[in-house]
Amino acid sequence: MGIVLVYASLSSYFIRVDEWYFNLELPVMTLPPLGMTAAWSIVYIVNIIVIARAIFYKYYIYVLIPICFLGIANILWCACFFTLHALIGSFCLLLLQSVICVAVFIILIKEDCISMIFWQVNLVWYLYLLCIMASVAF
DSSP: OHHHHHHHHHHHHHOOOOHHHHTSOOOTTOOOHHHHHHHHHHHHHHHHHHHHHHHHSGGGGGGHHHHHHHHHHHHHHHIIIIISOOHHHHHHHHHHHHHHHHHHHHHHHHHOHHHHHHHHHHHHHHHHHHHHHHHHHO
């Protein structure tokens, strides 16, 4: 739980929704700010569940490594997008995060079906964000 709280806190440190963000041409499928907050909360809860299961069932604890990389990439994405306003860099980081999500999903298919079911939320979320970021960046 501490891992998730640390990267959620560090990510939110860089989020400054200002005039620049509101001037972006966002696609119609973009959730409103309250929807984004709710969705991120669900993603963080899923991360906590998967991490807790990995620790409890020690036989697949190596899944924590890509989840930690996902958290680090999330912090970098927030800094890149909200602070530096670098759309292409943000897209590349989100692409990396999506690949990590797929990798974790594949690991979980082999190791823990219950965690894999939960992780589908993260997988869909990051692919959704990648679609939005692609339409904004390009």
